[in-house]
Amino acid sequence: MTLAPETTDLRIQLQLGDDWLTVCDLTQLTPGRGVAALLPDGRQAALFRDRNGELYAIDNRDPFGGAAVLSRGLTGTHQGRPFVASPLLKQRFDLETGQCLDDEAVRVATYEVRAR
Amino acid sequence: MTATLGATPTIVLVGHGMVGQRFLEALAERGLTATHRVVVLCEEPRPAYDRVQLTSYFSGRTPEELSMTDMEFIKDHGIELHVGDPAESVDREARTVTARSGLVVGYDVLVLATGSYPFVPPVPNKDAEGCFVYRTIEDLLAIEEYAKSRATTGAVVGGGLLGLEAAGALKGLGLAAHIVEFAPRLMPVQVDDGGGAALLRTIEDMGLTVHTGVGTQEIVTDASGAVTGMKLSDGSELATDLVVFSAGVRPRDQLARDCGLTVGERGGITVDEQCRTVSDPHVFAIGECALASDGRVYGLVAPGYEQAETAAATIAEDETEELTFTGADLSTKLKLLGVDVASFGDAHGATADCLDVVYSDSRSGLYKKLVIGRDGTLLGGILVGDADAYGTLRALTGSVPPVSPEQLVLPAGSGGGAQLGPSALPDEAVICSCHNVTKGTIRGAVTDHQCTTVPEVKKCTKAGTGCGSCVKVLGQLVNAELEASGVEVDKGLCGCFSQTREELYEIVLALRVTTHQQLLDRYGREGARGGDGCEICKPTVGSIIASLAPTIGASGYVLDGEQAALQDSNDHFLANLQKNGSYSVVPRIPGGEITPEGLIVIGEIARDFGLYTKITGGQRIDMFGARVEQLPLIWTRLVDAGFESGHAYGKSLRTVKSCVGQTWCRYGVQDSVRMAIDLELRYRGLRSPHKLKSAVSGCQRECAEAQSKDFGVIATANGWNLYVGGNGGATPRHADLLAQDLSDAELVRLIDRFLMFYIRTADRLERTSVWLERIPGGLDHVRDVVVHDSLGICEELESLMADHVAHYRDEWATTINDPEKLARFVSFVNAPDTPDPVVGFVPERDQIKPDLPLLSIGMRPADVLEGSAQR
Helix, strand or coil, rough: CCCCCCCCCCCCEEECEEEEEEEHHHHHHHCCCECCCCCCCCCCCEEECCCCCCEEEEECCCCCCEEEEEEHEEEEEEEEEEEEEECCCCCEEEECCEEEECCCCCEEEEEEECCC | CCCCCCCCCCEEEEEECCHHHHHHHHHHHHCCHHHHHHEECCCCCCCEEEEEHHHHHCCCCCCCEEEEHHHHHHHHHCEEECCCCCEEEECCCCCCEEEEECCCCCCCEEECCCCCECCCCCCCCCCECCCCCCCCCCCCHHHHHHHHHEEECCEEEEHHHHHHHHHHHHHHCCCCEEEECCCCCCCCCCCCHHHHHHHHHHHHHHHCEEEEECCCEEEEEECCEEEEEEECCCEEEEEECCCEEEEEEEEEEEEHHCCCEEEEECCEEECCCCCCECCCEEEECCHHHHHHHHCCCCCCCHHHHHHHHHHHHHHCCCCCCCCCCCCCCCCEEEEEEEEEEEEEECCCCCCCCCEEEEEECCCCCCCEEEEECCCEEEEEEEEECCCCCCCHHHHHCCCCCCCHHHHHHHHHHCCCCCCHHHHCCCCEEEEEEECCHHHHHHHHHCCCCCCCCHHHHHHHHHHCCCCCCHHHHHHHHHHHHHHHCCCCCCCCCCCCCCCCCCHHHHHHHCCCCHHHHHHHHHCCCHCCCCCCCCCCCHHHHHHHHHHHHHHHHHCCCCCCCCHHHHHHHHHHHEECCCCCCEEEEEEEHHHHHHCHHHHHHHHHHHHHHCCEEEECCCCCCEEEECCHHHHHHHHHHHHHCCCEECCCCCCCCEEEEECCCCCCCCCCCEEEEHHHHHHHHHCCCCCCCCCCEEEEEEECCCCCHHHCCCCEEEECCEEEEEEEEECCCCCECCCCEEEEECCCHHHHHHHHHHHHHHHHHHHCCCCCCHHHHHHHHHHHHHHHCCCCCCCCCCHHHHHHHHHHHHHCCCCHHHCCCHHHCCCCCCCCCCCCCCCCCCCCCEEEEEEEEEEEEHHHHHCCCCCHHHCCCCC
């Protein structure tokens, strides 16, 4: 992949324990869409950026189907809160808390994320 | 009622079952709990619970969930409830009741609600180990324990309501279950022979063994005294480890007999119309222990409730409320082992000169009988297998129905079936017979008490809170009333927009709005402006913008700029997501015509990437199992070989199928393949409210199945016939003929107009078949608009389509030539060369299939099941 460092030097970082893992350039995140990142321990994170520039990161696995696809879902705002809808069966997950909005018993992990 | 001077008068209730609890509520409603001391003696170790739903214990409802007693209610009303302490004797002279614990309570009013006990036929060894009755939660717990530890086979004596429930419960516990019924049919009280036969077939299909027309003569035991079988009256012997007696119930009147109250010949404490015992004005009896003034003992909960209300009203001595109980409707609706069974009114046709109307389909386990009087009055009926109409029919009983009786029993769709809704009922029709709530009361709850939901109406009127059989009718009534009173139903697209899709289309077109954000911030709902929209409006607006792109000056490439963020996941990757996160690829094969070279290219690509291949229903080839990072590589080769995107992922034109037509076929009258190719190339890439399918047949034999398509073309000797609004799938619809004998140019022009009018006015995800049914005026209106130009918009529709055709570009060719867009096709942004480890495959029939166990590795399988766990 070709990076484009001249447009920005801001990079997206994900908190893992005490460390911050650099994932990609901020410009690689289209507002309203997500990307997936592979973590050192084999887990996967889905990173999102909303139209106001806020960043979010949750687990990439769809807890209903098991496929690692939440990063490919559509994002939106529900009652002021950001969410992603799984592309498999459309369940929605709060991007800040990981809570499934359509099944209160289900929640996915969330990660701290920053741009610097 | 005389009260002891100087002391708080005392009401003693003996028995805390469903009717007893209802009596307490009736006392509280009339303020009697404030003016009286109320003492309850309850034999069972737990307060009142829902005995009607007892069997639901076996499907996971806990005893706590079955409880009908709100302890707050008991406490708030100062009721002294003694559980596990039954009344043992009554001294009517001293007016005291003595409980088993030795507790003696003086009473001013005594109410007996002792219920009934299961009748156990006097057969030898009826009390052997392994014999049970089916009446209380404790009975069920004992059956469950014995079944799990000591039994593989179980037999139920009695094929009535409870017997069938018990047999279902035994089967649910893993036993081979038998039902032994003395009468010649199941449920002899509720249904007739025809209904019994329908029921029998369904019950046997569930794996239960039914023995009718035989009695139990003896329970056979082993040396230790445990059940091993039963001898039947036909001389046979049935081996079984467990026996449940469910042969009816008897009024529990021993306490009354012992204190000298009058009881009926066949049991039951004799009461008058006020539910007061005929022997003692200080004593009442309600529920299954009472012999009502009409000489019957009622074993259903609804009459028991009515008796509870009557007794409470009598005790209250309120002159404005003089209730009497003179008999009750024995109508019942049950779901037995999943089978609907209902009977109402004069179900057995006891009325002189009455007539039957019967519909019977034993193949489907359906049986419906209506009993009609000479003058056409509906007197009663029996429904087995489908009792949806019960609520309406029961309420119509006693009147002449507005449609003929045969229309009421024939299934919908058979030509005669009439769906008689609750709107046909008069206001005085009783909808909820448990609580005696009329249609008028329910309407009043909506119009006068501002209830807007079924739960609110239930709370307000109590309707639907008894057996629940009327809840469906209740819902229909509440909705009809809401609509009639003009409560506005929000027709907006989603939580972000109050406009319909059609309205948003008009805004986008008229004001040349080219982004979702612009549209949301200016025309969205107040709270949604400035936000990110949602998964409904983003793709919908994306589709509208794509449909109108060349006209409004937006990019025609769906992955450009903001449009990339609006697309559904499939459109975003220009491929179809499958269950394990891999994708399928469908190149366009216009009209289904493909060269051998084309086939070879597809075959080579599938082989080189290890893809699963399948011929689609639309005459093309689907290749499954591509990883996201393989998509650009696959498409580079496809584009090189001249293939284009097939838009199988989009809400857009899919395929135009064709038969081989005049060129080869001996019957063909036009070149259907050429026309199919022309149409597919013309409309390829056209974004629409839902997918579009088409076909062209070369003659009236219709081998391309054009009449099941959104737009279908059939060749005639003089040209083409155009059909629209067809559909296959779950709700098939035969297409309607829009116009006949069209020339090539006329055909294309008419399809241009039709498609653009559909795209303009349809709702999101509304296929042409549904749209044609919904749009006011239907097919005639659409024909007026697109054939006769009644709205004067045909020129615009044609020009919109011309713009689309002129600006079409293949999305995949554009994408593989754009490095920035290609960068998105990776599994991981931080490890672009690493494939997703969750995507794996295993072999099946010489090809691959998804490795599903991989999907559950590292997942908590309980997540999905939480909250719905079965016992």
